[in-house]
Amino acid sequence: MLDVKGLRKEYGELVAVRDLYFQLHPGDVFGFIGPNGAGKTTTIKMLATLLEPTAGTATLNGIDIVRQPEEVRPLLGYMPDFFGLYEGITVTEYLEFFAAAYRIPRAQRAAIIENVLELTDLTVKKDAYVETLSRGMQQRLCLAKSLVHDPILLLLDEPASGLDPRARIEIKELIRELGAMGKIVLVSSHILPELADFCNKIGIIEKGELLVWGVVDEIVQQMQANRILEIKPLGEPEPLIKRLEREAHVHGVETRNGSLYVHFAGGLEEQADLLASLIHDGYRIAAFREESLDLEDVFMQITKGEVS
Amino acid sequence: MKRWMENPLLRYQLFGFTVNRWKRQPLLYGVIAGGVGLTYLLVYQLVAFNQIPFAAALNLCLLVMCLVAPLMAYNLFSLEYEKQTWESLALTRLTAREILWGKLGAALARVGILTLLALPILLTTVELDIYIFDSRSGRIPTVLESTTNLYVLTAGMSLLFSWGALIVALGMWLSFYLKRTLSTASTLYAGQVFALALMPMLYLTFSTGETGNEFIGAITSYWEGFVWWIASLFTARVILYLNPFWAANELNAVLPSSYTWRDGGGSYTYSEGLIYLNWGFSQSITYLALALLFAGLTHRGLKHAWRK
Numbered sequence: 295m296l297d298v299k300g301l302r303k304e305y306g307e308l309v310a311v312r313d314l315y316f317q318l319h320p321g322d323v324f325g326f327i328g329p330n331g332a333g334k335t336t337t338i339k340m341l342a343t344l345l346e347p348t349a350g351t352a353t354l355n356g357i358d359i360v361r362q363p364e365e366v367r368p369l370l371g372y373m374p375d376f377f378g379l380y381e382g383i384t385v386t387e388y389l390e391f392f393a394a395a396y397r398i399p400r401a402q403r404a405a406i407i408e409n410v411l412e413l414t415d416l417t418v419k420k421d422a423y424v425e426t427l428s429r430g431m432q433q434r435l436c437l438a439k440s441l442v443h444d445p446i447l448l449l450l451d452e453p454a455s456g457l458d459p460r461a462r463i464e465i466k467e468l469i470r471e472l473g474a475m476g477k478i479v480l481v482s483s484h485i486l487p488e489l490a491d492f493c494n495k496i497g498i499i500e501k502g503e504l505l506v507w508g509v510v511d512e513i514v515q516q517m518q519a520n521r522i523l524e525i526k527p528l529g530e531p532e533p534l535i536k537r538l539e540r541e542a543h544v545h546g547v548e549t550r551n552g553s554l555y556v557h558f559a560g561g562l563e564e565q566a567d568l569l570a571s572l573i574h575d576g577y578r579i580a581a582f583r584e585e586s587l588d589l590e591d592v593f594m595q596i597t598k599g600e601v602s
Numbered sequence: 603m604k605r606w607m608e609n610p611l612l613r614y615q616l617f618g619f620t621v622n623r624w625k626r627q628p629l630l631y632g633v634i635a636g637g638v639g640l641t642y643l644l645v646y647q648l649v650a651f652n653q654i655p656f657a658a659a660l661n662l663c664l665l666v667m668c669l670v671a672p673l674m675a676y677n678l679f680s681l682e683y684e685k686q687t688w689e690s691l692a693l694t695r696l697t698a699r700e701i702l703w704g705k706l707g708a709a710l711a712r713v714g715i716l717t718l719l720a721l722p723i724l725l726t727t728v729e730l731d732i733y734i735f736d737s738r739s740g741r742i743p744t745v746l747e748s749t750t751n752l753y754v755l756t757a758g759m760s761l762l763f764s765w766g767a768l769i770v771a772l773g774m775w776l777s778f779y780l781k782r783t784l785s786t787a788s789t790l791y792a793g794q795v796f797a798l799a800l801m802p803m804l805y806l807t808f809s810t811g812e813t814g815n816e817f818i819g820a821i822t823s824y825w826e827g828f829v830w831w832i833a834s835l836f837t838a839r840v841i842l843y844l845n846p847f848w849a850a851n852e853l854n855a856v857l858p859s860s861y862t863w864r865d866g867g868g869s870y871t872y873s874e875g876l877i878y879l880n881w882g883f884s885q886s887i888t889y890l891a892l893a894l895l896f897a898g899l900t901h902r903g904l905k906h907a908w909r910k
Contacts, residue, residue, distance in 0.1 A: 343909065344689055363909045367693050378685035382619025391618070394610035395694035423622070439690065 295319050296341075296447055296478050300350030303336050303502075310336045312502040313350060318480065318495065320446070323473035325493035325510075326482040327593060333502040334482040335375060338449045341480070342372040354447055368396060371440030375452040375482075379432060381425045385416060388424050388435065389442055396443035406442055414438040414468060430461030437468065448472060450481040454488055466492050486589040496589065500597045510589070517592045523556040523565065525572075526581035534577050541568060555585070611696065611704025616711060642719065649723050656727040657854035660758045663720040664765065664846050668798070670716060671766040672790035674709040675773025679900075680783040698910035702901050706774055713766035720762055728755045728857070750877075754856050757882025761853075764889035765846045769794070771893035775900045798845055805841045814839045818875035827878035835888070849885045852876060 296318040303311040311333040318324050328334050339345040341352055343363035351360045359366050380388060386407060393403045411417045414434040419427060427435060433453065440448060450469070454462045470492040473479050483489050489496065490510070497507035506513055527534045531554060535547050543560035558565065569582050587595075607613075624631050649659050682688035691701065728751045769790065777786045806813075814834070821827050834843050842848045856873050904910050 342689075342693065344692065346909070364695075368695055370693070372689065372693055374686065374689055376686050377690065378687045380614065380619070380687060381685075382622050383614070384622070387618065387622075391610045391614055392690075392694065394608065395691070395696050397695045423626070436690075 298352040302349040304348040325489035325496040328499035370447040371445035490589040522585040528578040615708030650726040660850040671769035675770035676787040679778040683781045698904035709770040717763040760886040764886035768889040771896040775896040819872040821875040
């Protein structure tokens with residue numbers, strides 16, 4: 295389990311990360327969302343033991359990242375947002391290098407490398423030189439390198455940045471698979487739709503402050519206190535608009551592309567009652583649905599677009 | 603030792619990319635190697651046939667070392683920063699000492715190879731079994747002459763190796779702190795020009811040619827030589843005495859051709875003073891001590907900056 299307790303980083307007067315608290319369990323895929331400069335990379339670097347926090351700490355399976363960096367490093371895999379690879383060697387040699395650097399016994403290395411290559415779909419490229427790989431493949435190789443020592447926590451900083459759509463999809467699949475393998479995956483991004491697909495938890499950070507964190511669906515529900523109902527009437531919409539404006543739970547009605555968007559403060563019961571009463575009153579309704587929020591809507595509602 | 607040789611960084615620096623370069627472009631590297639080999643043979647032939655003095659040959663080898671040694675160290679750490687491979691390396695289980703040994707060990711091995719390449723050239727200038735005749739005392743025993751020549755040869759070789767070791771250790775330290783390949787390379791070359799050419803010229807200009815050599819002839823024991831050497835390190839003379847080219851020139855005075863044999867408790871000579879000073883070896887030990895200092899500073903920096 296990863297337990298982040300009051301993690302803080304200051305650079306002089308600037309507070310880059312402000313007292314973060316969150317917990318992640320095996321199998322959690324945590325999307326760390328925030329605008330550029332919000333403090334995502336700083337947080338990840340602190341968790342990766344590459345930056346020393348000004349205050350607070352985090353523990354990974356009870357091991358303190360501040361006091362015991364050497365003990366925690368074998369338990370984590372880190373993929374930076376900008377990374378390089380040792381050139382002039384093949385993919386297999388590259389992975390052997392890291393397997394040896396993580397002190398994996400020589401006898402086990404070949405099997406582990408084979409597994410990791412298979413997982414990252416790089417088996418066909420095992421004899422290719424590292425610098426000849428495409429950006430997407432290099433990204434996967436970097437991830438493969440982070441997996442050779444079987445870490446329990448994976449810190450992935452913008453893993454899909456600069457990738458073409460196919461490579462993005464492949465990386466997403468891979469991250470989902472890693473979560474299913476029981477690893478804790480912390481993945482940062484400012485591209486929200488790609489996170490929505492595979493994260494079960496998210497944290498939104500702005501100006502170094504974690505504004506909200508938790509299970510994705512719960513956060514979306516919290517943010518959806520004001521529902522928006524899309525109603526598509528048949529015929530003239532004006533009578534229906536007047537009728538809706540008389541409803542107690544309706545705070546406003548907008549018209550777009552022949553549909554009515556109703557700001558509705560009621561719950562599911564009131565929503566069902568509204569539909570029933572409209573039909574009872576003889577309005578002809580072609581479509582009636584609740585417009586659900588996505589991560590982008592949640593993000594826009596929570597953040598103000600400020601950087602630390 | 604086995605664990606050291608299994609150091610993946612050492613193997614990568616020594617063989618990894620070099621072997622693959624040969625595999626990938628055998629013709630190109632074959633041509634380069636052929637060119638270097640032919641140049642070497644040509645130099646060897648020139649030295650052997652023209653009976654170049656020992657000091658001149660050693661100076662030539664030192665010049666090559668001054669030019670080549672920085673190339674072995676100028677990017678040891680800076681390239682890791684520039685190519686953004688450093689964070690991945692820092693997170694492995696390699697200790698600061700292993701990282702240091704991996705990088706420095708490979709560079710020292712190359713300096714060692716370069717030194718060994720100088721051996722045949724230097725050997726042609728120092729015959730180990732010659733008979734020298736002196737007008738006063740007749741034939742000087744072969745054993746003594748061989749010993750003297752062997753002394754000069756080994757002192758010359760140790761000067762060459764230790765200067766190379768100092769340059770690579772300094773280069774590694776600069777590369778760690780400057781974090782820029784170009785800055786490190788230019789500092790190393792400019793530093794050598796400053797220390798080996800400009801400083802001695804300034805010293806000789808302002809000291810009106812006083813080199814302290816007159817005191818060397820008065821040294822009558824190894825203990826006196828040791829004390830005098832230590833004392834010299836704290837005077838401006840150190841600019842000359844620690845200059846490998848100066849040291850190489852003075853080694854010529856130890857050779858039998860310029861040797862004045864002491865007969866029956868007569869006067870001690872300049873060449874004997876040099877031997878009592880362990881001339882050549884004293885410089886080498888000082889260079890190695892400085893190399894150790896720079897290696898220690900890099901190790902300390904690694905431990906401190908990366909909590910290794």
